[in-house]
Amino acid sequence: MWAHKYNNNVRSNMSIQKKTTIQDIARHANVSVGTVDRVLHNRGSVMPEKKQRVEEAIKKLNYNPNALASTLAFKKQLLISALIPEATSFDGYWSLPKKGIELGVEKFKDFGLNLALQEFNLYDVSSFVKAAEAVLASNCQGVILAPIFKKESIDFIEKLEEKEISYVFIDLTIRNQNFLSYIGPHLKSSGLVAGKLFDSILNQNEELLVLNMRKEVENHSNVGIIEEGFRNYFEFNKGPKNRTIHTLNLNSMSKERVSGELKAFYKSHPNIKGVFVTNSRAHIAADFHRKMKLDIKIIGFDLVNKNIDSVKNGAIDFLISQRPVFQGTTAVETFFNHFIYKKNPEKVQNVPLDIVIKENIDFYLHANN
Amino acid sequence: MWAHKYNNNVRSNMSIQKKTTIQDIARHANVSVGTVDRVLHNRGSVMPEKKQRVEEAIKKLNYNPNALASTLAFKKQLLISALIPEATSFDGYWSLPKKGIELGVEKFKDFGLNLALQEFNLYDVSSFVKAAEAVLASNCQGVILAPIFKKESIDFIEKLEEKEISYVFIDLTIRNQNFLSYIGPHLKSSGLVAGKLFDSILNQNEELLVLNMRKEVENHSNVGIIEEGFRNYFEFNKGPKNRTIHTLNLNSMSKERVSGELKAFYKSHPNIKGVFVTNSRAHIAADFHRKMKLDIKIIGFDLVNKNIDSVKNGAIDFLISQRPVFQGTTAVETFFNHFIYKKNPEKVQNVPLDIVIKENIDFYLHANN
DNA sequence: ATTATATTTGTGTGCCCACACAAATATATA
DNA sequence: TATATATTTGTGTGGGCACACAAATATAAT
Numbered sequence: 128m129w130a131h132k133y134n135n136n137v138r139s140n141m142s143i144q145k146k147t148t149i150q151d152i153a154r155h156a157n158v159s160v161g162t163v164d165r166v167l168h169n170r171g172s173v174m175p176e177k178k179q180r181v182e183e184a185i186k187k188l189n190y191n192p193n194a195l196a197s198t199l200a201f202k203k204q205l206l207i208s209a210l211i212p213e214a215t216s217f218d219g220y221w222s223l224p225k226k227g228i229e230l231g232v233e234k235f236k237d238f239g240l241n242l243a244l245q246e247f248n249l250y251d252v253s254s255f256v257k258a259a260e261a262v263l264a265s266n267c268q269g270v271i272l273a274p275i276f277k278k279e280s281i282d283f284i285e286k287l288e289e290k291e292i293s294y295v296f297i298d299l300t301i302r303n304q305n306f307l308s309y310i311g312p313h314l315k316s317s318g319l320v321a322g323k324l325f326d327s328i329l330n331q332n333e334e335l336l337v338l339n340m341r342k343e344v345e346n347h348s349n350v351g352i353i354e355e356g357f358r359n360y361f362e363f364n365k366g367p368k369n370r371t372i373h374t375l376n377l378n379s380m381s382k383e384r385v386s387g388e389l390k391a392f393y394k395s396h397p398n399i400k401g402v403f404v405t406n407s408r409a410h411i412a413a414d415f416h417r418k419m420k421l422d423i424k425i426i427g428f429d430l431v432n433k434n435i436d437s438v439k440n441g442a443i444d445f446l447i448s449q450r451p452v453f454q455g456t457t458a459v460e461t462f463f464n465h466f467i468y469k470k471n472p473e474k475v476q477n478v479p480l481d482i483v484i485k486e487n488i489d490f491y492l493h494a495n496n
Numbered sequence: 497m498w499a500h501k502y503n504n505n506v507r508s509n510m511s512i513q514k515k516t517t518i519q520d521i522a523r524h525a526n527v528s529v530g531t532v533d534r535v536l537h538n539r540g541s542v543m544p545e546k547k548q549r550v551e552e553a554i555k556k557l558n559y560n561p562n563a564l565a566s567t568l569a570f571k572k573q574l575l576i577s578a579l580i581p582e583a584t585s586f587d588g589y590w591s592l593p594k595k596g597i598e599l600g601v602e603k604f605k606d607f608g609l610n611l612a613l614q615e616f617n618l619y620d621v622s623s624f625v626k627a628a629e630a631v632l633a634s635n636c637q638g639v640i641l642a643p644i645f646k647k648e649s650i651d652f653i654e655k656l657e658e659k660e661i662s663y664v665f666i667d668l669t670i671r672n673q674n675f676l677s678y679i680g681p682h683l684k685s686s687g688l689v690a691g692k693l694f695d696s697i698l699n700q701n702e703e704l705l706v707l708n709m710r711k712e713v714e715n716h717s718n719v720g721i722i723e724e725g726f727r728n729y730f731e732f733n734k735g736p737k738n739r740t741i742h743t744l745n746l747n748s749m750s751k752e753r754v755s756g757e758l759k760a761f762y763k764s765h766p767n768i769k770g771v772f773v774t775n776s777r778a779h780i781a782a783d784f785h786r787k788m789k790l791d792i793k794i795i796g797f798d799l800v801n802k803n804i805d806s807v808k809n810g811a812i813d814f815l816i817s818q819r820p821v822f823q824g825t826t827a828v829e830t831f832f833n834h835f836i837y838k839k840n841p842e843k844v845q846n847v848p849l850d851i852v853i854k855e856n857i858d859f860y861l862h863a864n865n
Numbered sequence: 866a867t868t869a870t871a872t873t874t875g876t877g878t879g880c881c882c883a884c885a886c887a888a889a890t891a892t893a894t895a
Numbered sequence: 896t897a898t899a900t901a902t903t904t905g906t907g908t909g910g911g912c913a914c915a916c917a918a919a920t921a922t923a924a925t
Contacts, residue, residue, distance in 0.1 A: 201910090237562050534874090570914090
């Protein structure tokens with residue numbers, strides 16, 4: 128027994144069937160729409176028999192609420208805060224998640240979703256603390272958080288939990304049980320991918336360098352995991368070629384410093400044919416290689432402008448991109464689904480690790496990855 | 497002079513501002529909502545001066561229609577047909593675009609979007625013709641078309657144009673001026689990517705084989721472009737290593753036939769260390785290599801189940817994936833934007849060419865790529 | 866000026882749902 | 896039995912927009 132209804136706006140077309148509404152349910156169960164509403168939201172009290180009739184009708188007519196009408200009627204607005212670093216001239220990465228967040232908000236603004244963007248300085252803890260306070264003062268319902276500063280983030284999260292504000296981590300995470308979702312890369316796999324690529328493109332006895340460039344203040348636990356994954360690859364895939372892997376930690380990002388240190392290092396290690404840069408600053412090494420006409424391969428992270436240029440001019444061989452824009456839209460979408468559709472997200476939402484080369488980079492730039 | 501309005505549902509929060517409505521416009525321009533409506537849709541006639549007042553108010557108050565309320569009031573339903581091959585046991589590729597289309601429809605069903613799926617047999621032209629007739633009989637407003645059969649597709653398109661039904665191409669295209677959009681890969685770049693990868697991972701004097709496997713009936717103009725891109729790479733990047741590239745065309749996909757032909761070919765060409773399979777059947781060659789313990793690299797296309805297995809067991813080194821699921825959702829979204837928001841899409845929407853290896857494949861499987 | 870016709874404008878209804886409130890019914894208390 | 900209280904149910908309104916129709920005004924023809 129079927130309960131089909133054909134739309135008569137379009138000339139009798141089998142494949143267009145109107146969605147059933149609460150009105151339909153009410154008629155079918157011989158109650159008022161108010162009662163149907165009460166059953167749907169288990170609000171108020173309904174006689175057991177009527178409740179059953181309604182539930183049967185819902186099943187039979189395959190009722191699904193119209194999210195449009197629902198949000199239109201549900202007047203409450205939804206405010207999401209985003210607490211992320213601001214993009215700087217020498218590190219434009221965070222412009223990408225930001226773009227994603229803004230795209231997501233744009234998409235859902237008709238649904239009453241609003242954004243309060245709070246950016247902080249990647250190298251200034253106090254700016255984070257200040258921004259966090261602004262978020263706490265804003266009485267928003269959800270927070271998108273990039274927990275760059277571990278200790279301060281944990282303090283912040285505690286206050287969020289007191290106020291029962293839910294939060295998602297974006298791009299990086301800290302061990303913590305109560306976040307709604309983590310949206311970002313699987314760091315260890317990032318290292319594995321780089322390892323596999325280098326192992327494929329290098330010859331037998333060529334050596335590798337892991338290059339960590341960072342400022343003192345930065346939380347570098349992530350970088351550690353990436354390097355761990357990278358080294359793991361070669362441990363588990365030893366095979367005939369037993370590669371030597373060196374590590375160089377630099378506390379500077381200045382062109383001159385890096386160039387100098389690399390020059391010295393290469394001199395004492397002439398067999399190095401590949402450099403794995405564990406953050407988005409591969410272009411610094413790339414520029415040096417290009418200037419010195421060194422035939423050393425580079426693999427790095429992230430489609431920031433200077434890296435893009437280096438891929439296009441051949442100085443960087445592979446970039447691993449972790450869908451920064453997509454991370455942003457996903458974070459917003461996660462909250463939307465959580466609050467509007469009451470669907471709880473997966474705890475960990477790992478983004479694909481895109482392998483970008485000169486030949487496919489344009490498509491990544493154009494799409495909102 | 498600003499015209500802000502703060503929502504008072506949420507305790508006075510600066511960042512939540514109600515969207516302006518046609519009511520606001522009407523008040524501001526001192527006309528009725530009917531007149532505003534007329535201006536917005538240039539329906540009916542409006543006195544020039546009032547029209548101007550309304551247009552000014554729209555600009556000043558930064559009015560954007562609420563798509564929710566709009567579609568809720570706009571009762572017309574939208575029917576989209578999808579004319580794509582059905583997935584078969586030995587070629588599951590088309591289950592992925594189909595999944596994407598269904599996801600897209602699911603997402604927009606509240607907006608009155610309906611789908612009429614018409615699948616045809618990849619190896620049976622007559623099934624395509626029949627499905628195309630069904631589409632023409634369905635009086636839909638848009639068609640998602642996979643133009644596998646060139647001649648028949650052109651015939652079909654002619655009839656669509658007579659009936660003024662717009663259509664998009666998905667996954668592959670044919671030269672034609674009137675399609676609304678093409679959503680799919682840039683074929684030549686697919687070849688370039690494969691070329692670059694092989695050039696990186698192979699040694700100096702190792703040779704390459706381009707393996708085309710197809711049934712007679714298939715439209716193979718695409719495969720030609722891919723191979724062209726592949727060979728182009730080596731022409732434009734000759735460098736020191738001048739590679740020899742062979743081509744083997746097989747009119748069969750049977751395990752036995754392929755194995756036999758490959759065996760013979762490798763015997764007469766012992767220097768071949770890489771095979772580029774120009775469609776989704778790389779797993780056939782992979783199984784053969786694995787059985788014979790041959791150390792020959794394989795690059796192929798598409799995340800179909802058997803290819804996935806081969807990547808995981810190491811028999812396929814690289815897969816190039818062209819976001820089949822995303823293609824489907826994008827096609828639906830394109831029509832949605834076209835009909836609901838009246839936004840015309842870009843004529844060509846190229847999807848990224850994802851490079852998939854053992855180390856990152858899981859993330860591609862989990863995401864809806 | 867008077868009627869007929871064309872143009873312009875305003876009002877009302879429905880789309881589907883959420884929620885407040887009133888009405889109706891049932892149960893408890895005096 | 897009458898009154899107070901609790902439980903259950905129905906109706907109405909609003910959210911922003913599209914569209915039909917009626918009302919108002921302007922223009923033409925007599």
